[in-house]
Amino acid sequence: MSQNVFLTREPVVNKQRAITATRMRVHAPDCATAVHALEALGEDWPLARPVFVGLAGCTPDATLADWIAPEGAMLEVNAPSLADPVTAAAVGQLAQAGLPLVLSDYKAGIGLPAGLNFRFVMADARVQPSAIQVAGIPLATGIEDVAGFDAAVKAGYGGATGWFFKAGLQAAAGKKLAxxxxxxxxxxxxxxxxxxxxxxxxxxxxxxxxxxxxxxxxxxxxxxxxxxxxxxxxxxxxxxxxxxxxxxxxxxxxxxxxxxxxxxxxxxxxxxxxxxxxxxxxxxxxxxxxxxxxxxxxxxxxxxxxxxxxxxxxxxxxxxxxxxxxxxxxxxxxxxxxxxxxxxxxxxxxxxxxxxxxxxxxxxxxxxxxxxxxxxxxxx
Incomplete structure (x- = not known):
């Protein structure tokens, strides 16, 4: 695996705050290096839950079509990047091969290429307080705490991504264990x-x-x-x-x-x-x-x-x-x-x-x- 690739992650949770998937970011200098790193993971890949795989630091290009995705993997695509014909073509080729897609950073009014279907659509709840009305399960991003999550669910989101549930400890300094x-x-x-x-x-x-x-x-x-x-x-x-x-x-x-x-x-x-x-x-x-x-x-x-x-x-x-x-x-x-x-x-x-x-x-x-x-x- 390339020495320049790192993985970071955050959970995807449903309305009940149960983890249903993992959102994994592949930090790589270019798409080809990211693909090589993903292919090298082999049997280390977690199979219990779906994994949203997104590229950070580079944009999808034709080399992405070489990726043989493991079971449960979904390709996360940044909505603005689909305006690039090269990216749209690479994503479309993988979609035709059967790889499920996830759309991130969506904002109302962004045009999307015809023929692409998304299982999940992620939007920043701070920018889009109400769930977006597009095909796919809407997931909120940018949630800072449990109160923000509850508000997003009430506004129509089907869940969220992120570590918001780690915030919000309200314990008094002298509080003892239950x-x-x-x-x-x-x-x-x-x-x-x-x-x-x-x-x-x-x-x-x-x-x-x-x-x-x-x-x-x-x-x-x-x-x-x-x-x-x-x-x-x-x-x-x-x-x-x-x-x-x-x-x-x-x-x-x-x-x-x-x-x-x-x-x-x-x-x-x-x-x-x-x-x-x-x-x-x-x-x-x-x-x-x-x-x-x-x-x-x-x-x-x-x-x-x-x-x-x-x-x-x-x-x-x-x-x-x-x-x-x-x-x-x-x-x-x-x-x-x-x-x-x-x-x-x-x-x-x-x-x-x-x-x-x-x-x-x-x-x-x-x-x-x-x-x-x-x-x-x-x-x-």
Whole structure:
């Protein structure tokens, strides 16, 4: 894969704020380089949800017709770019080959070439407050928070793209964890202190629903166990305390009840997996789970409705994890910054962090897609 190509992403959510697709931007100097990068991804491509593939930094040309799109891929086309006959011809050729199209940056009155059909049409809700009246499901862009999303849906949009649900933490500075979340933290602390198995099991059984959820995640395809774990005691025997710490951390991340929680969970777990994969060559094996936990916990304040400081006060965590989550310098902090940079609309920060960590861009891209596949393999 070209050393000049980076992928960034944002989710596509429906009216219920459930993630239904991924919007992926391919940052490349030209179309041919972007096509080469896409073709090189091969089996790393995430298949659980559709992927809107858009070019950033270049415009589609005739070389785009060489792209053999993977299953679930849709080509995102910038509406103004279709005024260029070369771009329109390339897009039309792919459409005739059966590649679904998504239109972005649409504004009322923009003329579109005849014969092109779009599955989705994206428009900036700040410019087009009411849903656009064109064929295709209208999706809002430019949404800044949940209130903006709700207004867009009320105005006729069928969903939105972006990370708007990460904004809007309204927790008071002194707010504590909810009782259900505090119980999971208590179990986590018992595991970290290597408490007796029976004591941990007793604490976990105080919430039967959470016990069931934990076992469901442990048995998810993403974790690749060779046999089904049927009880917490069985999990201890098979996994040991270190791995159970990771699973219980996942349980805490997935305990929120907010309507945006599933999307936040997917983002948090993808961050954790990305950090785990990219950090594997920098840290010993016993720290890999801590990298995962750092990324997975990076949205806990939003998920649990409490300031990060208040959440961490209740937990026994290694200093490296706490440093990264609180924005302090530390060994894990650059990897968390990189995971967040993958969620930006531009690739500037991602390119700088990749270079500073001496990582290869293609390795970061593959790790990002691998992280998406892992997060998609879990049922929220």
């Amino acid at each position: 009782p259900g979340h505090a119980q999971i933290v208590r179990v986590l602390n018992l595991v970290r202190h290597n408490a007796d198995v029976q004591k941990i099991e007793t604490a976990l059984k105080q919430d039967v629903a959470l016990s069931f959820k934990l076992l469901r995640y442990i048995n998810s395809a993403g974790f690749g166990l060779m046999c089904e774990v049927q009880s917490f005691r069985h999990a201890v025997v098979i996994l040991g305390y270190e791995k159970l710490n990771k699973w219980l951390s996942l349980l805490l991340v997935t305990a929120a009840k907010d309507p945006s929680a599933p999307a936040l969970m997917q983002a948090a777990i993808a961050r954790g997996r990305l950090m785990e994969v990219l950090g594997a060559e920098f840290f010993p094996r016993e720290e890999h789970d801590n990298l995962f936990i750092t990324g997975a916990f990076s949205l806990l304040d939003r998920l649990l409705g409490a300031p990060m400081e208040a959440v961490l006060e209740e937990m026994t965590l290694p200093e490296r994890i706490s440093d990264a989550l609180l924005g302090r310098d530390g060994a894990y902090t650059p990897f968390l910054k990189l995971a967040r940079a993958c969620e930006e609309p531009t690739a500037h920060a991602l390119a700088e962090l990749t270079q500073s960590l001496s990582l290869r861009p293609d390795a970061v891209n593959r790790a990002q897609l691998s992280a998406l596949k892992f997060a998609d393999s879990l049922e929220f």
